[in-house]
Amino acid sequence: MSDTVTLGVERIPLARRDWFVRALQLGVILFFIGAWEGLGRAGVLDPFYYSRPSLFLPRIAEWFAPGSTAGDIWLDIRVTLTETVLGFVIGTLLGLIVGYAFARNRLLGLAFDPLLSMFNAIPRLVLAPVFILAFGIDLASKVALGVTLVFFIVFFATFAAVRDVDQTLVDNVRILGARRRDVTFEVLLPAAFSAIVASLRTSAGFAFAGAVVAEYIGSNAGLGRRIATAEAFFDSTGVFGGIVLIALLALLLDSLLQLAEGRSSRWKPRRER
Amino acid sequence: MxxxxxxxxxxxxxxxxxxxxxxxxxxxxxxxxxxxxxxxxxxxxxxxxxxxxxxxxxxxxxxxxxxxxxxxxxxxxxxVGFLFQRDALLPWRTVRENVSLALRFRGLGRREIADRVDPWLARVRLAPFADNFPHELSGGMRKRAQLAQSLVVDPxxxxxxxxxxxxxxxxxxxxxxxxxxxxxxxxxxxxxxxxxxxxxxxxxxxxxxxxxxxxxxxxxxxxxxxxxxxxxxxxxxxxxxxxxxxxxxxxxxxxxxxxxxxxxxxx
CATH class of the missing domain: 3.40.50.300 (P-loop containing nucleotide triphosphate hydrolases)
Structure with a gap:
C-alpha cells in the first residue's frame, strides 16, 4: 500500500511550457528579420528606403569597431543615456513634490488644475523646438523635454495616490501615536512611491524618447543625431542601424527597471504587481 | 469603579x-x-x-x-487601542514592523522595541510570520496582528x-x-x-x-x-x-x- 496519491498524467498546455514559449518568441523574431531580408533581396522592399538586416547589422558592428569614421558610438550612447537619466530624475522629483503638495493642499490643487490640464494637453514633442531655442543644442534642451514628459506621469500618479490614500491607514497610525511627519513618511509617501514605481517603466521610456527626439531635431551628439545625420545623406542603412540600436537600448533599460520594480514591490499581492 | x-x-x-x-x-x-x-x-x-x-x-x-x-x-x-473593521495594517510593512509602529512613534530604541514586540507576536501566535507582509496572511491572522499592534502600548x-x-x-x-x-x-x-x-x-x-x-x-x-x-x-x-x-x-x-x-x- 502506498500513501501517495497517483495523479493522472496531466498534459501541460504548450502555453505554460517555458522553453516552448521562448523558442516560439525567438522564431517570430527570426521570421520577421528573415522576411525583411528576403523581401529586400527579392526587390519587393526597395533597400534604398528600407535597407536590409544584412546591411544595417554590419553597420552597427562597424560603429563599434575602433577608429570608426562615423564618430565615437560610445560617446553618442553616453550622451543619450545621460540626458535620459537627468530628465527622468528631475522629472520624477518635480512630479513627486508638486503632486504631493497639490494633493495635500486642496486650494493649491484647485488653483493650478486648469493650467496643468492645459499643459498636459499639449503634445509635448512640439515643445522640442522651443527648448532648443531657449536652452541651446546641448544637453539642457534634451533634459528639459524629458522632464516635461516624465513630470506629468509622476505628478498624476503621486497626486492620485496621496489624495486617495486609505483613510483607515491614516486614522490607525494617528491613534498609534504618529505625528504629522510620521503620517507623511509612513503612509503618504509609501503610497506615492508605490504608484511611482508602477509608472516607472512608462516614465523612463518617455525620458528616453524625449532625449532621442530632441537630439534628432537639433544637437551635436547622441543617437538621435546619428539618425538625423544618416537621414541627411539618404543613408537608410544608417537610419535603421540607429533605430535598432535605440530599440536594443530601450529593451535593456526596461529589463533593468523591471528588476528594480520587482525588488521594491515584494509587499504587494501578486496580481497588483 | x-x-x-x-x-x-x-x-x-x-x-x-x-x-x-x-x-x-x-x-x-x-x-x-x-x-x-x-x-x-x-x-x-x-x-x-x-x-x-x-x-x-x-x-x-x-x-x-x-x-x-x-x-x-x-x-x-x-x-487608546482602536480596532478597525477594515484592514489597517500598513501593507508595505512586515508584521513585526507593523506591531512595532506605536513604540517607534514613541521614540523607543531598537532593543526595547524588540523586547516588547516579541512577546506580543508570540501571544497572538504570529512569531513564525513576523517577517511576512500583511497580504501574505489570512484574514484572521491580520486581525490578530492588529490586536497586537494596538495592545503593544498597553492602552x-x-x-x-x-x-x-x-x-x-x-x-x-x-x-x-x-x-x-x-x-x-x-x-x-x-x-x-x-x-x-x-x-x-x-x-x-x-x-x-x-x-x-x-x-x-x-x-x-x-x-x-x-x-x-x-x-x-x-x-x-x-x-x-x-x-x-x-x-x-x-x-x-x-x-x-x-x-x-x-x-x-x-x-
Missing amino acids: PPSITLRGVSKVYRPPKKPPYLAIDGVDLDVDQGRFVSVVGPSGCGKSTILALVAGLITATSGTITIRDDPVRAVRTD SVLLMDEPFSALDVQTRNLMENELLELWGASGKTVLFITHDLEEAIALSDELVVMTAGPGRIKARYPVPLPRPRNVSEVRFAPGFVSLYERAWSDLRDEVLRSYERSLRSAS
Whole structure:
C-alpha cells in the first residue's frame, strides 16, 4: 500500500511550457528579420528606403569597431543615456513634490488644475523646438523635454495616490501615536512611491524618447543625431542601424527597471504587481 | 469603579459637500466603567461607528462632552487601542514592523522595541510570520496582528469598530474567544461596536441598543452570564435566549425603520 496519491498524467498546455514559449518568441523574431531580408533581396522592399538586416547589422558592428569614421558610438550612447537619466530624475522629483503638495493642499490643487490640464494637453514633442531655442543644442534642451514628459506621469500618479490614500491607514497610525511627519513618511509617501514605481517603466521610456527626439531635431551628439545625420545623406542603412540600436537600448533599460520594480514591490499581492 | 469613558449629551452633525447636513447621533449619554466590556448594537446607519470615532478623537462632536479617564477628548487619543473593521495594517510593512509602529512613534530604541514586540507576536501566535507582509496572511491572522499592534502600548481602553464582521463565521468565533482571553484579566475597558446581537451578548458585560439614525440610546441591558465564556457555547446558556429576545424586540423595530429608510433613499 502506498500513501501517495497517483495523479493522472496531466498534459501541460504548450502555453505554460517555458522553453516552448521562448523558442516560439525567438522564431517570430527570426521570421520577421528573415522576411525583411528576403523581401529586400527579392526587390519587393526597395533597400534604398528600407535597407536590409544584412546591411544595417554590419553597420552597427562597424560603429563599434575602433577608429570608426562615423564618430565615437560610445560617446553618442553616453550622451543619450545621460540626458535620459537627468530628465527622468528631475522629472520624477518635480512630479513627486508638486503632486504631493497639490494633493495635500486642496486650494493649491484647485488653483493650478486648469493650467496643468492645459499643459498636459499639449503634445509635448512640439515643445522640442522651443527648448532648443531657449536652452541651446546641448544637453539642457534634451533634459528639459524629458522632464516635461516624465513630470506629468509622476505628478498624476503621486497626486492620485496621496489624495486617495486609505483613510483607515491614516486614522490607525494617528491613534498609534504618529505625528504629522510620521503620517507623511509612513503612509503618504509609501503610497506615492508605490504608484511611482508602477509608472516607472512608462516614465523612463518617455525620458528616453524625449532625449532621442530632441537630439534628432537639433544637437551635436547622441543617437538621435546619428539618425538625423544618416537621414541627411539618404543613408537608410544608417537610419535603421540607429533605430535598432535605440530599440536594443530601450529593451535593456526596461529589463533593468523591471528588476528594480520587482525588488521594491515584494509587499504587494501578486496580481497588483 | 469610576467611569473610564463618559459621553454627555453628545451629538454629531455631518455636513457632506453638496448634500444636506444630517444628524448622525443625538444627545447620547453613556458611562463605561473601568474594566467593563460594553457593546453597542444598532442597525446600519445608526451612528454607532460615529460614537467610536468621537471617543478616539478622530472627529469632533457638534455638541456635548466626551472624557476618557476624566481627560476631555480634544484631539486624537493615543492612549487608546482602536480596532478597525477594515484592514489597517500598513501593507508595505512586515508584521513585526507593523506591531512595532506605536513604540517607534514613541521614540523607543531598537532593543526595547524588540523586547516588547516579541512577546506580543508570540501571544497572538504570529512569531513564525513576523517577517511576512500583511497580504501574505489570512484574514484572521491580520486581525490578530492588529490586536497586537494596538495592545503593544498597553492602552487601558480598547475601542473596537465591528472588528470581526469581515471574517467567516468559524474564524470569527475563534477571534472572539481569543479577544476574551486577552481581555480576561487585563482590566481594560472595551467599547465594542457591532450590528450582531448574538456577538454583542456573547462578549459583553453590558448591552446598549441604539435607535435607527439619528442614533439615540434606546435601551441598556446588563448581561448576567458567567465568565469565562466560550462564545460558541454561551448561546446555549440559560439566560442567553431570554436576553436575546428582549433586546431583539427593541432592535427589530429599529432595523425595520432603517431598512425602510434605505429603500426610500434608494428610489
